[in-house]
Amino acid sequence: MRVFKFGGASVKDAKGVRNLVRVLQEVGHSDLVVIVSAMGKMTNAFEKVVDHYVDNSDELVFSINSIKIYHQEILEELFSNKQHPVFDKIKKLFEDFNTTLDRNKSTQYDYIYDQVVSYGELISTTIVSEYLNDQGLHNEWLDARDFIKTDNAYRDAEVDWEVTQSNITKKINKKALSITQGFIGADSNNFTTTLGREGSDYTAGIFAYCINADSVSIWKDVPGVLNADPRVFDQTQLLFHVSYEEAIELAFFGASVIHPKTIQPLQRKEIPLHVKSFIDPLNEGTSVKKGQPLDPYIPCYIVKKKQVLLSLSSLDFSFIVEDNISEVFSLFHKHHLKVDLIQNSAISFSVCLDDKFDHFDQLLVQLKAKFRVTYNKNVSLYTIRHFTDEAIQSLEQNKDILLKQITRETYQMVAKE
Structure with missing residues (x-):
C-alpha cells in the first residue's frame, strides 16, 4: 500500500480538487490511503471562530457564515446536480458543528479548539470523497478519529500507538482507495x-507505519524539499536526496515542508518518503530514505519567525547550575514552549523559544520570582545547515543580531524582526 497526503493548498478551491483527481489518475489510485487537510486557509478561519466563541464576540456569526460560504462555493462549482447527497452531508456537518458550540460547557481553550477546528478536515474530506466517487474513483471515507487514538493533551496530543495500530490493522481495507483526515484523532472518551x-x-x-506502507508521498505546491523557503530566500534549489537524519534535523530547526514528527515512524520501518509537486506529479521531487547523502550538498537555510529570546541569570549572581536549568526546562514543558536554541555561561542562560500556544506571559510570572529575566519577543531564528563562510556573511547582512551559535554542521542566529 501507499499513503498520500494532500495539504490545504492542494484543495483550496474547486480547481484544486479537480487537480487532485488528475494526480491520482496519473500516478495510480489502487491500494491507497489518501490523507487530506482542511481546504485552503480554513484552519485559520476555524481558529478565528474559536477566538470569537471564547471571547463571546459579535463576530462569531459572521466568521461561521464566511466558512459556510467558502465551502458552498466550492460545492456548487464541483457538483452541478444540486440534489447531490454531498450537499446534505455538508449541511449535517455544519449542524453538528453548531451543536458542538451550543452544548459546550468547557472553558478550556485547547479542548474547545480541537472540537471546533477539526471540522475543517471533516468537511474537506467529505467533499473530496464525494467528488472522487463522481469521477469514477470509488473510495471509502474514513473518520480518522476511529483509528488514531491519543491522550487528552488537546492541540498537541500524543498517539497511543498500541491501540492505533490495532484499529488500523483491523479496519483498513488494504485493497481499497481510502480517504481520511489529517491532523485529528480522538482520546479514550472519544473527544x-x-x-x-x-x-x-x-x-x-502514522497510517504508513501501521499498514507497513511501501511509501509515503506528500504533495506540495513546490517541486520537493528546497534548500530554503522560496517565500523568504531567493534562488532556492531542489534537494533530490535527503537522509532520514537530515530530514529530522531540517524539520526540527523549522523547515516547513515536513512536519517534525513525520519522519520518526517512517524511519523505524524504513518507509521511503517522497515530497512531490501536485502541479507536476510525474516529476521525481525529493526522496527521503535511510543513509543517502544530501544531494546536492549545499547550505540549507531555515527561518522561524515570531520566536522569543529569553535570558535568565541568578538574582544574586550565583552560578547557573544543573538544578536551575532542570527547573527551567520543567517550566518550559509545563507551558508547552519548545526550545530551539540553548546557550549558557557561568551566570546566565539563554534560550530561543517557540511559543505556539501563547503561554510565555504565564511562564514569565513564575520565572521572575526566581531569576533576573530579560527577553525579546517577535525575533527570528535563522539556521544554516552545512554552512559556508559565504552563506553566513550573506545571511548576516543588515541584521540586528542578538545571539549566534556555531556547531560542526549548523549555524544559528537570533535577530530582531
Missing part, C-alpha cells in the same frame, strides 16, 4: 484531539 499545527504529515506517517 476530538489534534496532533499539533500542520499535523497532517504526521497522520500520513
Whole structure:
C-alpha cells in the first residue's frame, strides 16, 4: 500500500480538487490511503471562530457564515446536480458543528479548539470523497478519529500507538482507495484531539507505519524539499536526496515542508518518503530514505519567525547550575514552549523559544520570582545547515543580531524582526 497526503493548498478551491483527481489518475489510485487537510486557509478561519466563541464576540456569526460560504462555493462549482447527497452531508456537518458550540460547557481553550477546528478536515474530506466517487474513483471515507487514538493533551496530543495500530490493522481495507483526515484523532472518551499545527504529515506517517506502507508521498505546491523557503530566500534549489537524519534535523530547526514528527515512524520501518509537486506529479521531487547523502550538498537555510529570546541569570549572581536549568526546562514543558536554541555561561542562560500556544506571559510570572529575566519577543531564528563562510556573511547582512551559535554542521542566529 501507499499513503498520500494532500495539504490545504492542494484543495483550496474547486480547481484544486479537480487537480487532485488528475494526480491520482496519473500516478495510480489502487491500494491507497489518501490523507487530506482542511481546504485552503480554513484552519485559520476555524481558529478565528474559536477566538470569537471564547471571547463571546459579535463576530462569531459572521466568521461561521464566511466558512459556510467558502465551502458552498466550492460545492456548487464541483457538483452541478444540486440534489447531490454531498450537499446534505455538508449541511449535517455544519449542524453538528453548531451543536458542538451550543452544548459546550468547557472553558478550556485547547479542548474547545480541537472540537471546533477539526471540522475543517471533516468537511474537506467529505467533499473530496464525494467528488472522487463522481469521477469514477470509488473510495471509502474514513473518520480518522476511529483509528488514531491519543491522550487528552488537546492541540498537541500524543498517539497511543498500541491501540492505533490495532484499529488500523483491523479496519483498513488494504485493497481499497481510502480517504481520511489529517491532523485529528480522538482520546479514550472519544473527544476530538489534534496532533499539533500542520499535523497532517504526521497522520500520513502514522497510517504508513501501521499498514507497513511501501511509501509515503506528500504533495506540495513546490517541486520537493528546497534548500530554503522560496517565500523568504531567493534562488532556492531542489534537494533530490535527503537522509532520514537530515530530514529530522531540517524539520526540527523549522523547515516547513515536513512536519517534525513525520519522519520518526517512517524511519523505524524504513518507509521511503517522497515530497512531490501536485502541479507536476510525474516529476521525481525529493526522496527521503535511510543513509543517502544530501544531494546536492549545499547550505540549507531555515527561518522561524515570531520566536522569543529569553535570558535568565541568578538574582544574586550565583552560578547557573544543573538544578536551575532542570527547573527551567520543567517550566518550559509545563507551558508547552519548545526550545530551539540553548546557550549558557557561568551566570546566565539563554534560550530561543517557540511559543505556539501563547503561554510565555504565564511562564514569565513564575520565572521572575526566581531569576533576573530579560527577553525579546517577535525575533527570528535563522539556521544554516552545512554552512559556508559565504552563506553566513550573506545571511548576516543588515541584521540586528542578538545571539549566534556555531556547531560542526549548523549555524544559528537570533535577530530582531
